Amino acid sequence: MIIGICGKSGSGKSTLASQIVNLTNKQIVHLEIDKIGHSILLIDEVRNELIKSFGESIIKNNKADRKKLGEIIFNSRIEMKTLSNITWKYMQIEIDKFLENNKDNIIILDWLLLPISKYFDMCDIKILLDIPYEVRKQRVIKRDNISEKYFELREKSSIDFNENDFDYVLKENDKEIVKRLAKLL
Numbered sequence: 001m002i003i004g005i006c007g008k009s010g011s012g013k014s015t016l017a018s019q020i021v022n023l024t025n026k027q028i029v030h031l032e033i034d035k036i037g038h039s040i041l042l043i044d045e046v047r048n049e050l051i052k053s054f055g056e057s058i059i060k061n062n063k064a065d066r067k068k069l070g071e072i073i074f075n076s077r078i079e080m081k082t083l084s085n086i087t088w089k090y091m092q093i094e095i096d097k098f099l100e101n102n103k104d105n106i107i108i109l110d111w112l113l114l115p116i117s118k119y120f121d122m123c124d125i126k127i128l129l130d131i132p133y134e135v136r137k138q139r140v141i142k143r144d145n146i147s148e149k150y151f152e153l154r155e156k157s158s159i160d161f162n163e164n165d166f167d168y169v170l171k172e173n174d175k176e177i178v179k180r181l182a183k184l185l
C-alpha cells in the first residue's frame with residue numbers, strides 16, 4: 001500500500017507521516033521526496049549541469065547553495081523547469097529504488113509535487129493537508145530560517161491542488177482524524 005501526503009510548504013506533511021507511523025504497529029516506511037531532491041544536488045554530474053545552466057554563483061563550499069538556487073527558480077517557471085530537467089531523472093532512480101526495496105511495507109510518500117508526478121497515481125490513499133497560509137508561513141520562516149519575502153517567493157511558485165483528486169483533505173492536523181487514518185492501515 002502506498003499513501004501519498006501532499007500540501008504546500010509548512011503544511012505538516014512529515015509531521016502527519018510520523019504520527020501515522022507512531023499510531024500503528026505495522027511496518028511503515030516514510031520517504032520525504034524533498035530530501036531525495038536535496039541529495040541529488042550533491043552528485044558531481046548534477047552540480048556541473050547546474051553550473052552550466054545557472055552559473056558559478058549558485059555554488060558555495062563546492063556544493064549547490066539551495067537558497068541561492070531557490071531565489072533563481074522561484075522567480076521563473078522556465079528556470080524551475082530547467083532545474084527539474086536536470087534533477088528529475090536522478091530523483092526517479094532513487095524513488096523507484098526506494099519503492100522496490102520497500103514493496104512489502106506500507107509506504108508513505110510525502111511531497112508537495114506528488115500530484116504532478118507518476119507516483120501520485122500509484123497511491124492507494126491520497127491525503128491533502130490544506131493548512132491556512134498564515135500558519136504555514138510562520139512554521140516555514142521558523143523551520144527554514146528564511147525571510148517572509150523568501151517564503152512568499154516560494155509560495156508564489158508552488159502548485160495548486162484540486163481537492164477532488166484526494167481521498168482526504170485535512171484543514172488542520174486533527175489527532176482524531178489521524179487516528180482514524182492510522183486504523184485504515
